[in-house]
Amino acid sequence: MEPTPKELIVGEAGDARPIAALVRAETVPGNHLPGIVWLGGYRSDMTGSKAEALCRHAGEQGRASLRFDYSGHGASGGDFRAGTISRWLEESLAVFDHFSSGPQILVGSSMGAWIALRLVQELRRKGAGDRVAGLVLIAPAPDFTHELMEPELTEAQRQALAQNGFFEEPTPYGPDPNVFTRALFEDGRTNRVLEGLLETGAPVHIIQGMADPDVPWQHALKLVEHLPSDNVTLTLIRDGDHRLSRDEDISRILAAVDSIPPAP
Known part of the structure; x- marks a missing residue:
């Protein structure tokens, strides 16, 4: 069964933005396998190879799956430059609440891992932490x-943030430059998670390439230091890049998902 396109309006009045999602319902009732929720990275969309592979894998197992685009990304509406961690977290919570039920595995890539960790914090704050079966x-x-x-900001970038509210830089992942706004930096400080113990209440699997030019593998080690010692697995891939989209990388991701036990 192919996933069904859905849309959810998040925000009110002039701040409303349509969030596009692809939803696949559970097809094997009673198998107790948690669903899979994909949380993409900065300027990524829900049609990437990892998201597609996870959705296909979920379908083969009869699991539910959910993927969506943040505002300003992919098929969703909204202004990308208005995007912040808080704004994309609000959309993630709304989509999670509206389109999923029962235990879910949060699979977060790059920035999506930050969103996933904040999502766990917000769900636990609301007393819904049991909705998270695990994190990859x-x-x-x-x-x-x-x-x-x-x-690492240059003086020119700092001046552009102060004077223009943003700066641009080229990216190897597409023809258009990345845009980083002052609001993104300021809001990021209020959403920091690497400041104390990150209680997830669920298994955590981290997969990190050691040849990643964007996120140093030492950053993954720092994250581990903030997670409880139980149920945390870190896999370092010596020749892995940031995308981790090779067949062997995707196989590791799917194996991590499968290692998370079914709900009781």
């Missing part, structure tokens, strides 16, 4: 604005 974090970039980008 791929090249995780929590707190990337503060931890990875701010220390």
Whole structure:
């Protein structure tokens, strides 16, 4: 069964934006396999190879699956430059609540891992932490604005943020430059997760390439330090890049998903 396109309006009045999602319902009732929720990276969309592979894998197992585009990304509406971690987290929570039920595995890639960790925090705060059966974090970039980008900003970039509210830089992942706004940096500070113990209440699998030019593998080690010692698995791939989209990388991702036990 192919996933069904859905749309959810998040926000009110002038801030409303249509969020596009692809939803696949569980097809083997009673198998107790948690669903899979994909959380993409910065400027990525839900049609990437990892998201497609996870959706296909879920369908083969009869699991539910859910993937969507943040505002300003892919098929969703909204202004990309208005995007912040808080804004994309609000959309993720709304989509999660509206289109999924029961335990879910959060699979977050790069910035999506940051969103996944914040999503767990918000669900636990609401008393819904049992909805998270596990996390699979791929090249995780929590707190990337503060931890990875701010220390490396050039003077020209700092001036552009102060004077223009944004700066652009070329990216090897597409023809258009990446845009980083002052609002993204300021909001990122309020959403930092690498400051204390990150209680997830569920198994966490981290998959990180050691040849990643965007997120150093040491950042994954730092994340592990903030997670409880039980049920945390870190896989370092010596020749793995940031995308981790090779067949062997995707096989590792699917194996991590399958290692998370069914709901009781």
